[in-house]
Amino acid sequence: MDEKAAVAVFECLSSGVRLGVFRLLVKAEPVGIVAGDIATALDIAPSSLSFHLRTMTQAGLLRVEQEGRFLRYRANLALMTEVVGFLTENCCSGVSGGCRDADLLSGGIPGCGSSNPVQESEA
Amino acid sequence: MDEKAAVAVFECLSSGVRLGVFRLLVKAEPVGIVAGDIATALDIAPSSLSFHLRTMTQAGLLRVEQEGRFLRYRANLALMTEVVGFLTENCCSGVSGGCRDADLLSGGIPGCGSSNPVQESEA
DNA sequence: ACGATATTTCAACAAATTTGGAAATATGGA
DNA sequence: TCCATATTTCCAAATTTGTTGAAATATCGT
Structure with a gap:
């Protein structure tokens, strides 16, 4: 999953x-769930819901299937799994692994850093 | 992590x-990294960066620390871990566990559904 | 204290998003 | 075929977001 796709999902x-x-x-x-029932359940105007549904479908987050007059929407769980992967990989210095195991925040974990560990400023 | 906090993070x-x-x-x-160096690295106007930095900090995604004239920003990895947890928990019918193990998308997994497995429409 | 630097805040503006109603499209049933 | 229903598309208005430059705030070095 590339950054662009990830941004699209987060936008959704x-x-x-x-x-x-x-x-x-x-x-x-x-x-x-069929579009109309989503609108009813969440109390959104059909027109407005359709707008969001299209956005989400384009991002790949939703799958649609036509059932006669109805359009049945389903969540794309596989993509969500990818998103979780993206987050996990980008959660600790771009190096996969770790990050789930312990609270990295508290410690320092010297070797965990990147290629540019220190930034200098002040001309 | 509640839905509101999650939305704030996704917004970021x-x-x-x-x-x-x-x-x-x-x-x-x-x-x-201190603010100025972020601006330089990403080629963003200081004023514009400051706007984003504030948004992200308010969402809890960033931590700030003052160093003299500088403000050093750090990623809040712990929150990101929470976000991953939120996504994981909300990834398979609100029931934690699973979802990472297999590709739920392909199959059907009858028992996986929620309390309202089928929606009816058509008056 | 003074001038330079780092960052933010402010205000104005440009751009993108969101909304809801009306009309269009398409499917199903009689 | 004709009518009712489901959903979308189109359009205009409202809202939100993002950008920019200028000014404000604060800290450092001398």
Whole structure:
């Protein structure tokens, strides 16, 4: 997963409405929910929901399937797994591994740093 | 971590600039980088960077420490770990566990669903 | 104390996002 | 075929975000 794709996903999750939609759909797995029912459950105007649904689908976060007049949306859990991977890998100096095991914040972990450990300023 | 805090974090990560800032700071752990050097590294106007830095700090994603005239920023890895946890927990029907192990997308996993497995529409 | 530097705050503006209503499209049922 | 329903697309308005330069604040070095 590249940075651009990650940003697209975070963009989706950065709206209360869209995060609500996603969480609702995650709970509804593996059945999914039809657009109209999402609108009803979350009390969003169909027009507005459609806008968000399109954004999320384009980001790959949602999968759609037509069922007659209905469009059934489902959460793309695989992508979410990728996102978790992206976050984990970029969580500790770009070096995978660690970061989940202990609280890196408290300590210092000297060897954990990157190629530019110290920045100098002041001309 | 509640939904509101999660949205705040995703809001931070949903900007190319801010994600760039965060990744830079993650690489610079545990030393951190002073504001001016972030601005130079990412070629952002100081004023604009300050705006993003404040947003990220308010979201708890960054920690600041004053060093004389300088302000040294560091990535809050602990919060990122929380975010990963939030995502993981909300990744498979709100039931923690699983989701990392296999590709849930492909199968169906009948028992995995929530309390409202099927939605009905059509008056 | 004074001048230089680091960073922020402020205000104005540009740009992007979000919303809701009306109309368009498409499917299903009689 | 005709009508009702589901969803989207289109459009205009409202809101939010991001950028910029100038001024303010604070600290350092002399």
